[in-house]
Amino acid sequence: MRKLLLLLIFTAVFSCMEKESRLPFTSVEIEPIYEDTLSIRAIDIVGNTLRYAANKGTFGNIDLKTGKIMEGIQKYQTSIPEFRAITHSSTDFFMLSVGNPALLYKTGNGGTMDLVYMEEGDGVFYDAMTFWDDQEGIAVGDTLDGCISIIITRDGGNTWNKLSCNVLPKMIEGEGAFAASDTNIKTIGNKTWIATTKRILFSPDKGNTWEAFETPILNQGEAEGIYSIDFWDEDLGIAIGGDYTNPDGNSANKAMTFDGGKTWELIADGQNPPYKSCVQFVPNTSGKEIVAVGFTGISYSSDQGDSWKQLSDESFYTIRFLNDSIAYAAGKNRIAKLVFK
Secondary structure, eight states: OHHHHHHHHHHHHHHHHHHHTOOOOOOEEEEEEEEEEEEEEEEEEETTEEEEEESTTEEEEEETTTOOEEEEEOOBTTBOOOEEEEEEOSSOEEEEEOSSSEEEEEEOGGGOEEEEEEEOSTTOOEEEEEESSSSOEEEEEEEETTEEEEEEESSTTSOOEEOOGGGSOOOOTTOOOOOSSSOSEEEETTEEEEEOSSEEEEESSTTSSOEEEEOOSOOOSTTEEEEEEEESSSSOEEEEEEETTSTTOOSSOEEEESSTTSSOEEOSTTSSOOOOSEEEEOTTSTTOOEEEEETTEEEEESSTTSSOEEEEOOOOSEEEESSSSEEEEEEEEEEEEEEEO
16 A cells, blocks of 8 residues: 555656646747648648648648648639638538638538538628537628628538627727638637627627627727637637738737636737737647747747747748647648647
């Protein structure tokens, strides 16, 4: 019994030492795994497969173990859609185009894609999408008829319905959303956060009811606002953006919340990083470590956003982590594996 107790104590101490020995990242190695003349703003990692969708109607899968690529082109009548939002359930892959008409496709039989939602009209422009569970999913788009556009499925993505403005917060002047990285929407459990250019919209119940929270991020100019959000848990979240027409600006472009999005405070204000299009918490770091990317490079914080280090000047639009040291990022003409050290 005494030997077993000593073994348990040793294991516990060693485990704690391992956790405490994690050192901050100081560099990142970048290995391109896909190259083409595309603008890629939507990627999704499912197991050992990376899925992507881009402009020129292009979508595909990359086997992360073998590097094998399977790719297709989705046309709509005589037009070629541009895709900037993708997501998945346990059985299906979804992709959503920007612009008019909005086209939402779901995997069908025989490897084809089935059109399950279409919306036509001036100003139609969808930005991001995700699923709460296998049956219920949500996509967000720009303001139309006085409110942000939100469509929801409750049947596994077979049908989608647009929410009435009667159940959504009324828009404020100039409010829209950015389709920069497929990350201006986040769900945890039943809760949902959506970043508009000016505010955070929040639903506690899978999109049935909504409220809006203000943030201190700059939002007066047409290109200013929140481009990306991420939440570590139901309380801790980060928002980032700025102004892509003033990419060196680093004032009022990043903020944290510690109360589930109700209130936000600026972080590293007047300090780098400047404009970024995507932000993600690093897995297994208790919400302390964060990576942000944009065409301004790759930035990293090990202290919950108080200070940041520029790890690379290489341009990417969006990033997703596979684990706590390997991520995949996409941007102009490429997808790459990022190994943080």
